[in-house]
Amino acid sequence: MSTLDLVIAGGTVVTAADSYAADVGIRNGRIAQIGEGLTGSDRIDATGLLVLPGGIDAHVHLDQATSDGTVMADDFASGTRSAAAGGNTTVLPFALQIKGQSLRACVEDYHRKAEGNCHTDVSFHLIVTDPTPQVLGQELPALVRDGYTSFKVFMTYDDLVLQDAQLLDLFEVARRERALVMVHAEGHDAIKHLTRRLETEGRTAPYYHSQAHAQIAEREATHRAISHAQLMDLPIVIVHVSGREPMEQIQWARARGMKVHAETCPQYISLTADDLRGLNMDFDGARYVCSPPPRDADSQAAIWQGLRDGTFDLFSSDHCPFRFEGPGSKDNPRARTSFRWVPNGIPGVETRLPILFSEGVSKNRISLQRFVALTSTNPARLYGLYPQKGSIAIGADADLSLWDPNLIQPIRQQSLNHGCDYTPYEGMEITGWPVRTLLRGRTIARMGKPVKEASGRHLSRQASEAFA
Ligand code: URP
């Protein structure tokens, strides 16, 4: 047998199933051996470190066009550099269809943006905003067969919202083509009604975003999406679940045998609606405006329970960065007039893994195995990348993240690599950091700093295991 190119020696290998002391041998970018006393041309000493499958962030927005002149703070270069520094080896960003645009043209457009610029592997989810007969009948089925095996639909936002009839049409195509649908479940009419009422009452500060995007509206839309999926006999993913009430709908559906998968995000365990108050209800709260908004301590407790008991399959960042200051930022003249105009979204691709590791594993709320499942193995399985990604096994890509579980340092904007000018988690004390990230056996980040070369590729995906 030929020599190994690289051995990660002396670490503790952690998978979604177990942990054990072993060396990991890499040849031609893949894991070739796992065992004791391995030798190779090169060696990384991992003594005292945990060797995990690279993080897979299955919900990331990069270089997306907006309809209001605001500008996403990360393109594919900065967003994937930031992802690599945060322990990720694959991210799944979105190719967002502009209404009237061909879905195929949209995907080609995002390939042009990504090509040659990615520091991690990437694979696009589609966002379908205009399900014309051409999209439903030809473009979407063809793209799914080409390996774009998941798409997101929105139940709110003026420029993205789909009516129930459109959702049902799309679900029917998804069922036939075996595409996994990700649902942004918030009830549009309820949000619009509450927004108008709050504005009439003069309640326009960023904080009121959290009241307009009420948990009841999220609960109702979650149930509606589940019912539509049940009618079509379709597995779905409810993304960015924020609190107890939508969780209960998911548990209700699961108890009846429905295949409803669920994702939550760092903001729902680390922030609450009170963060949107800023300093005395000022515009500072806009830093935390995202949808659904963070809720309260009770919802945080429910989310932790769901992360432990398997209600959640996925822990993703929903990285959707807008700068806080300057042209195209959150702080624009219209946003100052009402929360309604504050761009929705916060950065988080670099801090997702450290936050869950520190708050979850280091504080004994979840096991290391559960951490790996939520952040790497389950996203690979659900989005058609397993076993090439998401595991430490012979033949898998050598995508690894080495963790120092005892390294303690706070999150600081100045240390991050994203294009945003702030982090919502400034000063948060973190125990356990990724200290080295390898993509196909090549180091792509060390001690929070990405390397220069952009060696990431676009991945074509198989159908989700949800259809198995
Ligand atoms: O506020 C958020 N989450 N913006 C990103 C778009 C989305 O809905 O995921």
Ligand code: ZN
């Ligand atoms: Zn969404």
Ligand code: ZN
């Ligand atoms: Zn999102």
